Amino acid sequence: xxxxxxxxxxxxxxxxxxxxxxxxxxxxxxxxxxxxxxxxxxxxxxxxxxxxxxxxxxxxxxxxxxxxxxxxxxxxxxxxxxxxxxxxxxxxxxxxxxxxxxxxxxxxxxxxxxxxxxxxxxxxxxxxxxxxxxxxxxxxxxxxxxxxxxxxxxxxx
Amino acid sequence: xxxxxxxxxxxxxxxxxxxxxxxxxxxxxxxxxxxxxxxxxxxxxxxxxxxxxxxxxxxxxxxxxxxxxxxxxxxxxxxxxxxxxxxxxxxxxxxxxxxxxxxxxxxxxxxxxxxxxxxxxxxxxxxxxxxxxxxxxxxxxxxxxxx
Numbered sequence: 001x002x003x004x005x006x007x008x009x010x011x012x013x014x015x016x017x018x019x020x021x022x023x024x025x026x027x028x029x030x031x032x033x034x035x036x037x038x039x040x041x042x043x044x045x046x047x048x049x050x051x052x053x054x055x056x057x058x059x060x061x062x063x064x065x066x067x068x069x070x071x072x073x074x075x076x077x078x079x080x081x082x083x084x085x086x087x088x089x090x091x092x093x094x095x096x097x098x099x100x101x102x103x104x105x106x107x108x109x110x111x112x113x114x115x116x117x118x119x120x121x122x123x124x125x126x127x128x129x130x131x132x133x134x135x136x137x138x139x140x141x142x143x144x145x146x147x148x149x150x151x152x153x154x155x156x157x
Numbered sequence: 158x159x160x161x162x163x164x165x166x167x168x169x170x171x172x173x174x175x176x177x178x179x180x181x182x183x184x185x186x187x188x189x190x191x192x193x194x195x196x197x198x199x200x201x202x203x204x205x206x207x208x209x210x211x212x213x214x215x216x217x218x219x220x221x222x223x224x225x226x227x228x229x230x231x232x233x234x235x236x237x238x239x240x241x242x243x244x245x246x247x248x249x250x251x252x253x254x255x256x257x258x259x260x261x262x263x264x265x266x267x268x269x270x271x272x273x274x275x276x277x278x279x280x281x282x283x284x285x286x287x288x289x290x291x292x293x294x295x296x297x298x299x300x301x302x303x304x
Binding site for chain 1: 230247257272274
């Protein structure tokens with residue numbers, strides 16, 4: 001459980017830097033910071049995504065719902081996994097779909113988010129919270145942000 | 158024994174306060190400068206949760222690690238997730254993130270070996286996981302026994 005707590009907190013700590021250029025366009029002071037310290041901000045964003053992936057990886061080897069409920073406190077897990085999956089899907093949504101060089105990265109993020117989705121599915125049999133988390137994650141999965149080069153504002157499909 | 162029970166009760170509430178603040182997005186209720194309570198310690202006659210095992214793993218190690226983690230968690234909530242009306246200078250935010258991240262990394266590095274989840278003993282990993290889940294409820298169980 002310490003591992004999940006650690007990766008979750010580190011994800012949250014770095015989440016303000018996730019897709020900053022997209023979500024904070026109207027915020028001039030932040031955009032100025034982004035221009036001045038772009039490498040630093042990029043590296044903090046990478047940490048956020050990496051930690052969300054680490055959270056998902058911890059659940060790779062969970063065999064079934066029974067071992068999940070028995071071995072993990074599910075009431076803490078749902079919010080940790082919802083945070084991880086939303087970070088992964090937002091990061092994936094911000095990747096321009098026509099960038100062939102980022103295709104593998106996009107698929108990896110998708111697979112890790114899918115791991116979280118499977119856990120929600122397994123827990124949703126007995127948990128309304130898990131069911132809602134699953135539906136939110138599925139909704140977010142359908143979200144795409146059009147390339148910045150076409151429109152300078154994010155929107156969802 | 159009674160003092161130890163009170164300490165454990167206090168720090169159980171402290172950990173829950175931080176956990177709920179994180180999960181519900183609410184401000185923390187217990188502020189560091191408003192209390193002084195010694196950290197819990199091992200109860201006499203209960204020196205090892207897994208008595209008979211070679212490493213004599215202790216539930217109190219886990220509880221103290223979670224308390225220290227919760228302190229950093231409180232600082233993250235207060236420092237990086239203030240209400241949106243209170244603007245944070247971007248430069249300060251960058252510095253706060255770096256400082257808090259260093260604290261969290263130091264917390265991980267200072268964990269007792271049997272709680273270090275990042276060490277390469279893969280065979281032990283799942284066992285450690287399961288033990289940690291059980292250990293996470295142990296202080297309250299011990300507490301309940303003595304109330």
